[in-house]
Amino acid sequence: MKRAMSKRIVAHRLIFCSLGVVGMAILFIGSAATQPWFHSASASQSAHHPTTSPPGKSHLPPISPTPQSVQQRLGSFPLTPTVALVKGKNTDPSALRTVTQVLREDGVKQIQKISAQSAQKQSSHAPLTIWIGGPSENAGSAAQLKSLNAEGPTGLPAGGYVLATGRNHGRAEIVLSGVDQTGTFYAAQTLRQLIPARGHSRVLVPVVVIRDWPSMQTRGVIEGFYGAPWSQQNRISQLNFFGENKMNTYVYSPKDDKYLRAKWYQPYPADKLQQIHKLVSVAKQNHVNFVYALSPGLSICYSSSSDLQKLMAKDQELYNLGVRTFALFFDDIRKTFHCQQDQHKFGNDPNPPAAAQAYLINQFYNKFIKTHPGTQLITVPTDYYQAGHTAYRDRFAQLVNPNILVYWTGVGVIAPTITDADAQKTYDIFQHKLLIWDNFPVNDYVPHQLLLGPLVGRDPGLSEHGVVGLTANPMIEAEASKIPLFTVADYAWNPHAYKPEKSWQLSLQRFGGSAYVPLRNFAENSLQSKLSPTSGDTVLKQQISAFWQAYDAGDSIQLQAAAAKLLNRFATLKHTPSELQAKLNNKEFLTEIKPWLDKLTMESEAGEAAVRMVTAQSEGNDQAAWRQRQIFDQYMQKANAIPQVIGSGVIPPFLLKAQSESDTWLQLRTPMTSIHGKHRTVR
Structure with a gap:
């Protein structure tokens, strides 16, 4: 989304390995001094009131995104060579797969997978048992949480979870309990960070209760830049990265994909559909919602039933592949008509372009979205970045179905700041729930620069002012984008606890592993952007x-x-x-x-x-x-x-x-x- 066209985390298990033991201790102490990693709050409370660990407790490894509530308790226990995994009928397969991978990487030799029903009848002989799945997945997890004196996830927002560790009658236990399957998957991602691989060293599991949930409903990335689209390999890697960092949305909208924009009406070739099908599958495994966005505004006749049929036929192809969220974008186009029919139908309206677009959006909503259960629609108005009222915005807001989500970039195509006040004003204008299209760290307008700094300038209370979430528009360079996108994920999950510098440092450590120091030296010289115009080494x-x-x-x-x-x-x-x-x-x-x-x-x-x-x-x-x-x-x-x-x-x-x-x-x-x-x- 630009006015001008000039526009697995790698080695994530190697946290702080370049710093050494002493360096780790210093870093943890320094982090705690500036912003504690530990927070105690209920789902109805603000999550940014820090608490301190009682004397005698060692600091936990950093967890990202920063959890809403962490209660560290006294003690720890070893990760044993034999572990029992207890799963229910509906336990999330991706969570089970993630936990198994984590245990293998941490040196566990034997993993016994048993059903919750079997576990309740007879005790496992394994010295450590991990219960995977919340109340809707694993009937046995609730009792185990109670035995560990931990409250269950019931009542948490979608994607929320409880991770509890401890001893029950002398036996070590870990419980990963999501309010839904996505929450359990996120609990597994937190476990990955809680017991990071330490080579041949003994892995100790801290006794802890983490109660966590996302502040923003929608968190993710929109591939919406001009220039060479990401490759299939790039996108698969990104989707895995999104899952690891608890982002739940990927919007497929590269500007230079002709089947989305210039040739929106053309069906996909079979090989292209096969690639998209693979992406939808990988997204599902990572609990990421794959959003398919068409931009027909360069040529569509808004009032044409024939063009509407072409739109619906195109999206039906994607629906058949498993896509359930669709988008119609009208950014970066002229407010002109491409057929005389539109001029006759909308020419006398107070704002003809807004009326025409609203008509097409509503027609698509009524004839496609409402006839395909479980689907939803997002749109981008042509006036997507202006401050305040415009004649177009007012008419668009009046006409477009209120159930449709509206994208907004903040004030300006690339907004240096996005404030609570600006969000409230924009929500009051559109009278639709807002989704932020954040043009950061996109570099299509400065293709000779890398923008590797953290997300800054976004107020923490946006979700209290009509904003349901944020998707970041990344750089053309997909792998390099992961460094700033890590901080986007951190912000969107828990904005009140977000500290840009600390999040950025952790991103570099996770991404760089043993190459952290040279990576930081490089990244410090790739910081300057419209969000941080004076940043540098x-x-x-x-x-x-x-x-x-x-x-x-x-x-x-x-x-x-x-x-x-x-x-x-x-x-x-x-x-x-x-x-x-x-x-x-x-x-x-x-x-x-x-x-x-x-x-x-x-x-x-x-x-x-x-x-x-x-x-x-x-x-x-x-x-x-x-x-x-x-x-x-x-x-x-x-x-x-x-x-x-x-x-x-x-x-x-x-x-x-x-x-x-x-x-x-x-x-x-x-x-x-x-x-x-x-x-x-x-x-």
């Missing part, structure tokens, strides 16, 4: 500032000290690409970011030469200054040949200023006989 910023201050003051001692630090930082950045390539086991990500890695190498080399060049000038060492200027020019030429932007707002300004200082110095020393031994003008 803070360490580098400070060192550059200190360098120029010493240079301007003519303080040679301070300049040498500042230059040494700056050279060290540029050397670190120069080696970041090779470190990432050596340590990060994500070939797709490395392929995506290769041009930016190359640019970082060239600019870092130029940065080193710039520091030495300016320092030599300050010392009056003309020969060294000229030698470094030549090196500087060589690397700048290579850097400028790469269109990608890295270190925006930090590295390029430093290089330009250094070049300007050198140009001034050269002009003062032309002809440069003292450097070259003969008369020569340098340009």
Whole structure:
């Protein structure tokens, strides 16, 4: 959604492995000091009142998205080589599969799968029993929660769950109880983080009760950018990522898919339908709602029964594949008609474009959605980003069926902030429930930039002002998008507990594993966006500032000290690409970011030469200054040949200023006989 067209988490089990034991302890202590991981609240209470752990308790590993309520109790027990899994008739298959995978990765040798009925008749001989499924899935889980002094999930919102661990008559137990199957699946994802794999180390399960639920009903991603759509492999990887991070929505709407927009009326070829069918299947396994969106506004005749039939026939294909949520989008089009029939029917309406679109939307709702039980409809109005009333908005709101969900980007196509007040005003205008189309971290309008920072500028109370959820529009680079999308998932699940910086750090740790440090160095130089226009490499910023201050003051001692630090930082950045390539086991990500890695190498080399060049000038060492200027020019030429932007707002300004200082110095020393031994003008 743009006005201009210029637009499994990898190694997630390796949490903090690059930091070591001491580093982990420091990080956990630091995190607790700024924002406790533990919250105690009921479903009717705000979830952002922190509580502290009693003395003698070790901190839990970080859990994302941040749970609504965590009660850590005294003690822990080992994850034993033999574990019994107790499932009911309706236990979610994906949750069962996830728990089995987690146990295998944690070194469990024997997994006994038994039914709840069998478990109630006779006790398992396994030293640890895991009960999987809430009241609607596993009849035995309620009694086990009670024995662990934990309240069940009844009454929690959809997707809510209770995860309880402890000992019952000396036997270790874990209960994963969702208010529905999705909740149980989310409990399994939390268990994955609660007992992260530690290689050959003994895994200890903390005694804890986690009572959790999503604050936003709809949380996910809309593939809605201009440019090359994601590949099938990208989308499957993303859907698995969404499930792991408790996102429940994927909107299929790449702008450059001709079957969605330019050729919306054409049926899909068989191979394309097969690909979509696979995506719908993977989405279902991850408890993700696959939303199919058509954008017919470039050519449709709104009042044509024939065009309506084409729309319904197209969506019937998708319904047959298992899609149950559909969308009709009218963003980024002109408010003009494509047939004389529309002019005759709507020309005298107070706002003809709004009336025409509302007519088509309502016709589709009445003749397709209402005749296909279990389906729902979303739309995007043409005025999707403006502030306040417009004649189009007012008429659209008046005419469109109130059961239809309306997309809104916030104020502006790319909204720096989305406030509770703006949401309430927009809801009051449309009088329809709002779904936020968040144009972050989308980069189709700046395709030479990566936007790897966290989601910022979104108020925590949006769901209290007519907003049912948020879907983020990602970058063209699918794997790179996972870094900021992790923070989107964190925000949407529990906005009141969301801390952008902490969420971002955890995203880098999960994504990077042993490559966390070089990944952070790279990501810190890919932060600047319309949401965070001044973000950048803070360490580098400070060192550059200190360098120029010493240079301007003519303080040679301070300049040498500042230059040494700056050279060290540029050397670190120069080696970041090779470190990432050596340590990060994500070939797709490395392929995506290769041009930016190359640019970082060239600019870092130029940065080193710039520091030495300016320092030599300050010392009056003309020969060294000229030698470094030549090196500087060589690397700048290579850097400028790469269109990608890295270190925006930090590295390029430093290089330009250094070049300007050198140009001034050269002009003062032309002809440069003292450097070259003969008369020569340098340009």
